[in-house]
Amino acid sequence: MISAPITTSVFDLFKVGPGPSSSHTIGPMKAAYDFRQRLAQLSADLQTQANSVHVLLYGSLSATGKGHGTDRAVVAGLLGWQPETTDPDALLELLQNPASSYPILVGATTILLEPQHIHFERKRYPSPYANTMVLQLRHHEQVLYQEEYYSVGGGFIIRKGEPEAIPDVQSVPYPYSTMTELKTQLTTHNLRIDELIMTNEMALTGRTRAEVNQRIDLILEFMHKAVRRGLRHKGILPGSIKLTRKAPILFRQAKGMSQSSDSFLIFLNAYCLAASEENAAGGIVVTAPTSGASGVIPGLTYLARYHFHHDKATLRAGMLAAAAIGFLVKHNASISGAEMGCMGEIGTASAMGAAFLTRCAQPSGSIKAIEAAAEIAIEHHLGMTCDPIGGYVQIPCIERNAMGAVKAYNAFLLATSGAASLQKISLDAVVKVMKATGRDMSTKYKETSEAGLALSATEC
Ligand code: SF4
Known part of the structure; x- marks a missing residue:
């Protein structure tokens, strides 16, 4: 009896995107893009209260994320870029200037993403996966809304709490x-x-x-x-x-x-x-x-x-x-x-x-x-x-x-x-x-x- 059959598409395995790491570049870019889409769905009240977006990277994303360009990938996703259509040269330009900030659309509001709001957290985080990232919408120190994502290799991501689609035989x-x-x-x-x-x-x-x-x-x-x-x-x-x-x-x-x-x-x-x-x-x-x-x-x-x-x-x-x-x-x-x-x-x-x-x-x-x-x-x-x-x-x-x-x-x-x-x-x-x-x-x-x-x- 076949338990949960494989239902991955060939083109989810073979994905086009910028290097150097699917779990540290493509996955985080997709997670940040998903977060951006969710911000657009929040109540107008939350959207107007918010004044910053923070990104917390844990585990291996924190340990090797700098060298793998995870911070640039996250900024790109929050800007609405997607892996397959990203211009690699434009991606490499992101965060080159530490004084730059990036306009993130939150519904009708625009919030500037500051590079120092991307945190490479070295402390352990209670998570079932090695590559964990938490994205937060804040009003000063108060977290108004957050999502937790896991980058599980090959550019595949899982969002915490998302009901796992049980593949049907x-x-x-x-x-x-x-x-x-x-x-x-x-x-x-x-x-x-x-x-x-x-x-x-x-x-x-x-x-x-x-x-x-x-x-x-x-x-x-x-x-x-x-x-x-x-x-x-x-x-x-x-x-x-x-x-x-x-x-x-x-x-x-x-x-x-x-x-x-x-x-x-x-x-x-x-x-x-x-x-x-x-x-x-x-x-x-x-x-x-x-x-x-x-x-x-x-x-x-x-x-x-x-x-x-x-x-x-x-x-x-x-x-x-x-x-x-x-x-x-x-x-x-x-x-x-x-x-x-x-x-x-x-x-x-x-x-x-x-x-x-x-x-x-x-x-x-x-x-x-x-x-x-x-x-x-x-x-x-x-x-x-x-x-x-x-x-x-x-x-x-x-x-x-x-x-x-x-x-x-x-x-x-x-x-x-x-x-x-x-x-x-x-x-x-x-x-x-x-x-x-x-x-x-x-x-x-x-x-x-x-x-x-x-x-x-x-x-x-
Ligand atoms: S698994 Fe590690 S050592 Fe192997 S190619 Fe990927 S980053 Fe390099």
Whole structure:
């Protein structure tokens, strides 16, 4: 019996927005935008009494929010900007001048948001989630109205008290919540994984097949634009690390090594670094499943398109297989670095990438091989910590995307070498282990920059 089926849309997983972090940039921007909409609904009495808006950031949002641009994202959301249409250059301009204040519409009233009213709170806050933010409308010290939001990874947010929509088994034609259930549906109805995900997506969103395909093509285009921009852009990334972009260097090197057997790996590394460096610079990327991990799948899909010359239909099928793996991890563990460490971000992206490659290479879409590839990729990311230096999504994040893609490639090779049926560990089992490992991991290693590589900052 299927308990609560997965009802996430493919396009909630693959979201377009500004870098560098889906949980610290896109999520907070969406929360602040939601708060702005709610302010407009308040009574005129409350609206006219109010004289300030305050934002309180807790947990990992407080620890690494500065480096991740959370404060700018919150201002943007309160100004009514949305991730998909935000101009990344305009976003980077926000809060550059500490003397600036920003006009926030509260019904017919305008309140100026002062930068000092964004508080990075280091004290613990009683919250069920690592990334918590509280937005308040105040009259001097008196709180007139407030909302509490949780940014749960990949740009997904939850508002405190909002009744959780219990997914109805009827809402999708082929309900599943685990890989075991997904496989049962595939066998019972004699479907490929991409066909099942496409049919569920059409039912969930009301889009036609042509519209879903068009949107997947657009998502791929956004991913590949990020790769192309990153291959062109040279120089130093924003922030105190002063990290030099490496993608254009690797790309040039790869082009000079076309006869070498290593060249395709150097191309893949260059593509992954390119999209990740764009993310670190605050450029427009696609969460896959998060912004921190937004270099793995763009790198692999770029390789699949321009080196392996897969056609559009094959790339779309691969993307749907990748989405299925992202859904399963999000539903049964978490894709948030603040909850799972980096195995939740790069580990999941790598598993999605392994499923993508396997589906692209096998027209029959053997679910055994896809499951094995995804399982292998996650298994070898278990326990991987999140400890970004200085709170910037740069070290280890950028190279980690390239490593995640290379592991995805090897997981695909291992799974399609004819021994998929010998695989002992199921995807469901490894996702359970991931969840338990994330729960046991010290918070120092979960996007707080309080341990690990983050402590080596002085050596950089
Ligand atoms: S270390 Fe991994 S999880 Fe942490 S910010 Fe970087 S990419 Fe994201």
